[in-house]
Amino acid sequence: MQHFQETIRSAAASQLPLRIRGSGSKDFYGARLEGDVLDTRSYRGIVEYEPTELVFTARAGTPLREVEAALTEKGQMLPFEPPYFGPDATFGGCIASGLSGPRRACLGATRDFVLGVRSLNTSGDDLQFGGQVMKNVAGYDVSRLLTGSFGTLGLIVEVSTKVLPIPDDEQTLRLEMNEKQAIETMNRYAGQPLPLSATCFVENSLYIRFSGAASAVSAARKQLGGETIDGKAFWQSVREQTHPFFSNSGTLWRLSMKSTTAPLMLGPTLIEWNGSLRWISVDADLENMQSAASKAGGYATLFRAQTRPKAIQYLSPTMLALHKRIKRALDPEGIFGPHRLHDEF
Amino acid sequence: MYDEEELKPFECDGLSAYRKLPLAVALPESEDQIRAVLKICHEGRVPVVFRGAGTGLSGGALPYEHGLLLGLSKLKRILEIDPVARMARVQPGVRNAAISEAVAQHGLYYAPDPSSQIACSIGGNVAENSGGVHCLKYGLTVNNIMKVRFVTIDGELLEIGSEGLDAPGYDLLALITGSEGLLGVVTEITVKLLPSPVKARVVLAAFDDVGKAGQAVADIIAARIIPAGLEMMDKKATGAVEQFIGAGYPLDAEAILLCESDGSEEEVESEISRITEVLRATGATQIRVSRDEAERLKLWAGRKSAFPAVGRILPDYFCLDGTIPRKQLANVLKRIGQMQDTFNLQCANVFHAGDGNLHPLVMFDANDDDQLHRAEQYGAAILELCVEVGGTITGEHGVGIEKINQMCVQYRTPELTTFHSIKHAFDEHGLLNPGKAVPTLQRCAEFGAMHVHRGEEKFPELPRF
Structure with a gap:
């Protein structure tokens, strides 16, 4: 954690972009990859898992296959069936990409099962949003905002998700x-x-x-x-x-x-x-x-795509303006993955 | 409206202990009118509080005395039902239950079912991210809406979400759901509809010990069952309910569980027999399975009338809303029980046991200032206990004005600063629902809460007043 905090603070001080990355299995996705790699894989391990609570908490760098193996052992699963797109995909990357698999339409997406996120902001502050409980409406839902943001709003360091039993x-x-x-x-x-x-x-x-x-x-x-x-x-x-x-x-x-x-x-x-x-x-x-x-x-x-595109999605002018304001609100120095999702932020 | 007499009905929401008259009330009839009104307020820097059906329990729609109250009650049309794509497009003033009623003919329903569903509006549900008794299996509002039309304070209109299962860019749908009217107002909501289950049955189990009932909940989950509903009531709550409507609950039990299974005939039969088996093994003193729909509804009627039933014992009650890790249940209920002596007040407990969401009902008489004061302290102590054991101060009712101080217990300065930055991105001048949901750092300093996080940090950077 200290290493992450120091890296972020020094990047912010010199206004140099950081590219948050686990194994790089989703590197293919996005408009541009900018900045020095901040590798999350050293920060790994299951933090808490009690099957009867249906809540699983692990550090971002934990390999996704270790997460799924621990759950399978207890007869449970990540209900959103996340794609790996690479053998060493990490839990943090799975949440940061927010991609969901075949079960999504019936059980829900990654964002539907995220309960809490611990993250670091541009100042290196250690933040905890949401928690390890099923329902929490105190404060804005920043955990879900970070889910699928591809590391452009902060560094996800730990995540709690709801898990479900594997069907009979x-x-x-x-x-x-x-x-x-x-x-x-x-x-x-x-x-x-x-x-x-x-x-x-x-x-x-x-x-x-x-x-x-x-x-x-x-x-x-x-x-x-x-x-x-x-x-x-x-x-x-x-x-x-x-x-x-x-x-x-x-x-x-x-x-x-x-x-x-x-x-x-x-x-x-x-x-x-x-x-x-x-x-x-x-x-x-x-x-x-x-x-x-x-x-x-x-x-x-x-x-x-074969070559990196300028844009991967279209946002209307009003939506684009709001996205820029949100990006600025959470990452005022603009160091986290600039232009990964859009040419303009 | 600006005559005092006309303003009176808007002076409070479901949290009637707090009352204030707004400067004026506007009841727009269209999205264009909402945009026009907000533009005027924005230019004149007039604070705005939104109100749906006014059933909220945390004072989120409490008027601001120097501001406008904007009610959405006239926008109550169901605009479109698409049974094949399983979605409905509705205006914010539509009642929650009206959606399920309108789509029932297609074998569909809208899943989130807050206990106030016959009165509460879908717009309010979005603002609060409302839950209900079935959310362990079917999720909260945030999991059951697809798209909204959303107007910001400067009158700008945004479409957030899509008619698919996700949207481009950041997950703004999640961000605005549960934002308690601080970021903008929804003027149209597209909800997801689910096929109605063919069958539902409920099991009633009685326990001579609260701890055993809590264990039974864990055992049901451990048996890989996700019930459609899993509710617990303590002895005080069942006692009140039995006097009120006579649901047939055993009066000698320390706690009862209601566990519902829904789905196809096959699913329900197999699940009910497994649930019964688990409950027997955990030491339930009595087990009853509903034989028909009438009996099922009667068993639920008791749970659904718990609040008014408690309201008959003493004239007023605070309904709290903490969520805790389920394993803390017995511990938390014991400590809430002990606090009855500390504050010299009674508390009944009903509990969405499946998802750890606790509704302690602290009973008092508001005409007695001292009782009101003690009840507030009792409630605050319960919420702080929820945070202490790893939970949250609100599972589904929202922070509003009621739990604003406890936000200082749950969050520290950097998180609160993040919330304020988000607010600023939507509402630069802080005109929307000022003073609610997210406390200022100054307020937290004055409240004096010292949040010790992982045993290391306090509030060294904050000035004290």
């Missing part, structure tokens, strides 16, 4: 259909009381995962029909983007939008989250992709 049973079905039918089917099932835990459409197949009590899972499977497959490998390949769909592209777009949006016909597409997340592999510019997404109540992100 999981089964995956594959149904053959086209994209339009798949979007309709996903939305229809999401509106029914089924033990749904993930959906994915790729290459004319709709994959549906059920999780829960064995009796409920098999009842749902019987109701839907289709072919039962070994789901584990499939969902892992979607979560980690190792599925062949992701290998054939230079540029990968992530479009988040209203789940019922009809096929966009912009390029090869993989759909998750009951229709509200569309991965599209196509060379296009942000303006066009944003325009397609915003017509559907959403927005586009340039997720992976």
